Every structure is written in C-alpha cells, then in structure tokens.
Amino acid sequence: MITLRLASERGKANFGWLDSKHSFSFGSYYDPQHMGFSALRVINDDSVIPGAGFATHGHRDMEIISYVLEGSIAHKDSEGNVEVLPAGEFQLMSAGSGISHSEYNASKTEPLKFLQIWIQPNTLGNTPGYQQKNFGQILGLTPIATPTGENGTLLIKQDATLAQLILAPKSELTYTIAASRKVYVHQVAGVLTLGTETLNPGDGAKITNVQTITLINTTDDRSTVLLFDLL
Incomplete structure (x- = not known):
C-alpha cells in the first residue's frame, strides 16, 4: 500500500526568521493522522533567513539528521563540536543521554534551506555523538546512515537505513523491501513516479505491505529522493 503525504498538506510554521513545513506533528502542529512513521518521527523542511537560527537548546534520546539543501549551517554543541555544514552535507547528532546545540545560517547574505529529520533510537541513555559527511551526488542508491556504520x-542507533537516491533523466530503480519492513520516501528535488502516483518536491509516501517498488524518473531532469527503510 502506498499512501501519499503531499507537500501542500503538511503542517506549517512561520516565525519570520524561520519558515518550516512539517511532514509529521511537530511543535504547535498536531495531526493524529501524521504522528510519524515507524521510528521516523520528524521531517521538517526548514528555510532560515541570513544570520538567523536556532539558539542553544537541548535534546535527548533522539537521532537527529540534518541535510543541507542550500546555504550552510553553523553548528555548535555541548560536546565541543563546532562545525559548518555546506550544501550537500549530512549531519547525524545522537542526542543520547542529553546534548545541547545551536544551529544558525552561517551566511549573513544568503538563505539556508535544510531538512531536519528525527529518528527515535532503539536504546535510551546512549553517549551523545556527532557525525558529518558529504556523500556526493552519485547516480543510483547511496546508503547514508545504517545501524552498523x-x-x-x-x-x-536504530534498525533503520537512510539512503539517497539520485535518478538520471529517463531512468528507474527497483527496490526490494524485506518482509515485515516499511519504507518512507521523501522527494527532495525533481519529479518521481511511484506506482500510479507522482511525487513533487516536498511530497512523501508511506509504503507498507509491498515487496518491491519501482521509482521512475520520466523527466529530462535529475530526481533526488531520500529513502527510509524501517521496521
């Protein structure tokens, strides 16, 4: 079964400095039909004006992934990590037993656009951790986060895999889903055909009780997708 989560139907929050779209319930946005999907708890599509950002705040027991689409993030946390994440970079912060951090638009002139993703860990009270990497723009399916590293x-810290899929124009990929597992697809850029459905940027799809899916790019431009394989 494929259930669409359209970008136009997501929750919204606008604070002037931050314009955010929520695929799942978050902050003041609450929808009992969209509380997450398996261990995937948050996908926020965030746009931050130049020089602004999230002041120091705390998290615990959450795997927090940031994926920079445009601009760069200035990151600082209580574990001593002070980093800049440019466009194309993935960051995974394991909040564990507790961590505080700030994240700002590193530019005073250019906007920042990034995806903020939360995945619930399968164990609590872990030692906080920080990882950062650029996996490039390789065509095909590129694993980004795995339970084994x-x-x-x-x-x-979860039985979950995040992969980046980049489809060249007029190409496709068939993905096999193991028994009892689920897949969530989030369209980042371009257009994707999934079964009888068409996904545009910001759209998502919950996929359950399906053995294989075929992701097709029928357009003349690249299509970029995040694929979550979950219990």
Missing part, C-alpha cells in the same frame, strides 16, 4: 555510512 558499514562502508563509511553514518552510524544510527
């Missing part, structure tokens, strides 16, 4: 992927 194998092959240079980010190590996530």
Whole structure:
C-alpha cells in the first residue's frame, strides 16, 4: 500500500526568521493522522533567513539528521563540536543521554534551506555523538546512515537505513523491501513516479505491505529522493 503525504498538506510554521513545513506533528502542529512513521518521527523542511537560527537548546534520546539543501549551517554543541555544514552535507547528532546545540545560517547574505529529520533510537541513555559527511551526488542508491556504520555510512542507533537516491533523466530503480519492513520516501528535488502516483518536491509516501517498488524518473531532469527503510 502506498499512501501519499503531499507537500501542500503538511503542517506549517512561520516565525519570520524561520519558515518550516512539517511532514509529521511537530511543535504547535498536531495531526493524529501524521504522528510519524515507524521510528521516523520528524521531517521538517526548514528555510532560515541570513544570520538567523536556532539558539542553544537541548535534546535527548533522539537521532537527529540534518541535510543541507542550500546555504550552510553553523553548528555548535555541548560536546565541543563546532562545525559548518555546506550544501550537500549530512549531519547525524545522537542526542543520547542529553546534548545541547545551536544551529544558525552561517551566511549573513544568503538563505539556508535544510531538512531536519528525527529518528527515535532503539536504546535510551546512549553517549551523545556527532557525525558529518558529504556523500556526493552519485547516480543510483547511496546508503547514508545504517545501524552498523558499514562502508563509511553514518552510524544510527536504530534498525533503520537512510539512503539517497539520485535518478538520471529517463531512468528507474527497483527496490526490494524485506518482509515485515516499511519504507518512507521523501522527494527532495525533481519529479518521481511511484506506482500510479507522482511525487513533487516536498511530497512523501508511506509504503507498507509491498515487496518491491519501482521509482521512475520520466523527466529530462535529475530526481533526488531520500529513502527510509524501517521496521
């Protein structure tokens, strides 16, 4: 079964400095039909004006992934990590037993656009951790985060895999879903055909009780997708 989560139907929050779209319930946006999907709890599509950002605040027991689409993030946390994440970079912050951090638009002139993703860990009270990596723009399916950290992927404390799929124009990929597992697809850029559905940027799809899916790019431009394989 494929259930669409259209970008136009997401929750919204605008604070002037931050314009955010919520795929799942978050902050003041509450929808009992969209509380998350398996361990995937948050996908926020955030746009931050130049020089602004999130002041120091705390988290615990959450795997927090940031994926920079445009601009760059200035990150600082209580574990001593002071980093800049440019466009194309993935960051995984394991909040564990507790961590505080700030994240600002590193530019005073250019906007910042990034995805903020939260995945619930399968164990609590872990030692906080920080990872950051650019996986490039390789065509096909590129694993980003895995439970083992194998092959240079980010190590996530959950039986979940995050992969980046980039489809060239007029190409497709068939993905096999193991028994009892689910998949969530989030369209980042371009257009994707999934079964009888068409996904545009910001759209998502919950996929359950399906053995294989075929993701097709029928357009003349690249299509970029995040694919979550979950219990």
